[in-house]
Amino acid sequence: MAHTVGIIGFGKMGQIRAEALRDDGRATVTKVYDPHMPPDGPYAVAATAQEIIDDPKINIVFVCATNDVNKPLTIAALKAGKHVFCEKPPAFTAADVLDIIEAERESGKVLMYGFNxxxxxxxxxxxxxxxxxxxxxxxxxxxxxxxxxxxxxxxxxxxxxxxxxxxxxxxxxxxxxxxxxxxxxxxxxxxxxxxxxxxxxxxxxxxxxxxxxxxxxxxxxxxxxxxxxxxxxxxxxxxxxxxxxxxxxxxxxxxxxxxxxxxxxxxxxxxxxxxxxxxxxxxxxxxxxxxAREAEHFMDAVSLGMPVTQGNSKHALQVMxxxxxxxxxxxxxxxxxxxxxxxxxxxx
Missing domain, CATH: 3.30.360.10 (Dihydrodipicolinate Reductase; domain 2)
Structure with a gap:
């Protein structure tokens, strides 16, 4: 299966993640969103973060935005049937992470956090x-x-x-x-x-x-x-x-x-x-x-069905x-x- 990626937040971290995915070779970044996106970027630019979440051609969403939107964007992407990689912190409190874990359970999709x-x-x-x-x-x-x-x-x-x-x-x-x-x-x-x-x-x-x-x-x-x-x-x-x-x-x-x-x-x-x-x-x-190690670990979970043993939602809950x-x-x-x-x- 060809995996397509949308990245929400294309500052330093979004660009690092795109490069790591390119080197891994098992997923292609097709669209990005950032309110301060440069006009000459290498990828198609979405008008909103929701556009990436709603895009039926995208099956993986990377959340590399500001801390306040990590929780809502992660939950929205999981509910839309996407695999999700999200930067830290997962949310503002442990109670927030419990909400995310519930959405993860219901979706059956891969969720991993950026504890690189x-x-x-x-x-x-x-x-x-x-x-x-x-x-x-x-x-x-x-x-x-x-x-x-x-x-x-x-x-x-x-x-x-x-x-x-x-x-x-x-x-x-x-x-x-x-x-x-x-x-x-x-x-x-x-x-x-x-x-x-x-x-x-x-x-x-x-x-x-x-x-x-x-x-x-x-x-x-x-x-x-x-x-x-x-x-x-x-x-x-x-x-x-x-x-x-x-x-x-x-x-x-x-x-x-x-x-x-x-x-x-x-x-x-x-x-x-x-x-x-x-x-x-x-x-x-x-x-x-x-x-590179982190991208490989995430793509092993998405492509091969291997468990997320580093940076999973349990680890996110413990740290929060x-x-x-x-x-x-x-x-x-x-x-x-x-x-x-x-x-x-x-x-x-």
Whole structure:
């Protein structure tokens, strides 16, 4: 079967997805929609997002638009009988994701979310090492993810609470939360957080989040910092196990601003200090293959009927439950936010 794709939102992410699909070769982008679409683009341009959803020749819809429309467009496309790939965040709350899951169930179509960090080469290798069990169980994790923004950021939709739904946590930190869940394989029952906007002072748009999380059954504890006052971009994920550790510093991205993607691996030795620089192994990942891996995973599900094991709606629900808990415990966003949040499964 020939698969045809419509992309809603043809900015940077829409263009990245189109290129990845072209390289995969199993689907053809036939139409795109963006309110700021350049006149000389390579694809036919729809007048509205609904035109793409209603087009009977399109059987796959990519949602690469602003955060506020992710939920309604995903549900509309599923109800129209389309397979859907949607960027993060899936919605504004976990309760919203439950609505999406119901539409997914009724449609019987493939739904996948853009948590591409799972597909970075260093993360794939880290997950393989952890799942092998050769280093023992995970004891704790620490993640820091931050970027620098300037006054131009205030002019974009990401600084608009109604369209963005939140600040740096939904913009970037959500990827780190997803990686914590991906690596631990369990949710986090206990969450304590500080959520603030003390530098940019944008109502409802946090610029820093500090959180501590714990899974009560396994005892895995996590330290997390998400920030947009990191004046030099930073990505760092550390996973310490009983018999060793994996530390990922840097992330290969199109901007090149997060540094070289380097995974450090070491086994625990008998004598303290249990490891040192000489006993560490370092792996470097010079090419970002995450977009290609993600496109392949999605098209395997659409074309071959394989399950979505990375970035499915269950993962989307888990990460949004965690986002809800962080925001609810932070107590510093817009006064009515906590009334809107539907915190699932944990009484604060």
């Amino acid at each position: 960090h799972r597909h970075h080469g260093a993360v794939v290798k880290m997950k393989q090492i952890i799942d092998s069990g050769s280093y023992g169980r995970v004891i704790w994790m620490r993640g820091r993810y931050g970027k620098s923004v300037d006054g131009d950021y205030l002019k974009t939709w990401r600084a608009d609470r109604e369209r963005a739904g939140g600040g740096i946590l939904l913009d970037q930190g959500i990827h780190m939360l997803d990686l914590f869940l991906h690596i631990a394989g369990v949710p986090f029952d206990d969450v304590h957080a500080y959520v603030s906007s003390r530098y940019w002072n944008i109502p409802g748009i946090e610029d820093n989040v500090f959180a501590m999380m714990r899974n009560e059954e396994t005892g895995i504890e996590v330290s997390f910092h998400s920030t947009m006052t990191q004046w030099r971009h930073l990505f760092s994920l550390e996973v310490f196990m009983e018999r060793g550790y994996c530390v990922l510093n840097g992330l290969k991205t199109s901007s090149g601003t997060y540094g070289e993607e380097e995974l450090t691996i070491a086994k625990n030795r008998a004598t303290a200090p249990a490891a040192n620089f000489d006993t560490e192994e370092r792996m470097h990942f010079a090419i970002d293959t995450s977009w 439950e965690l986002v809800d808990r962080i925001y609810a415990h932070g107590h510093t966003l817009a006064p009515n936010l906590h009334e809107q949040l539907q915190v699932v499964g944990h009484d604060r």
